[in-house]
Amino acid sequence: MNLHNPFVIINMTKQEIIEKTNAFLVDEYEKDPALLKPEARFREDLDLNSLDYMDLMVTVKREFDIMPVPAEMNLVVTLGDFYDFIEKKLNETVQTK
Secondary structure, eight states: OOSSOTTOOSOOOHHHHHHHHHHHHHHTTOOOGGGOOTTOBTTTTSOOOHHHHHHHHHHHHHHHSOOOOHHHHTTOOBHHHHHHHHHHHHHHHHHHO
16 A cells, blocks of 8 residues: 555556546546547547646546656657556556655
């Protein structure tokens, strides 16, 4: 378990990351579940703008207890990139603890 937030589990499978991410995209960002595919582009397909990116950083911090920086988020183009990014950051967190 994560020491900072006892409700966040660091060791998550890729599928768990996908499910948790899709859940908050549907619930908080009102995205159609049918659009939530790894190849979906954030801007073009999911209609997320730069303000949404800032909100996503806060959501990622809350849901996964990792804090992305804006420069890292600029590299995220597709939902698949986002899943990979979260997985990478979680793995980095596990290695540093």
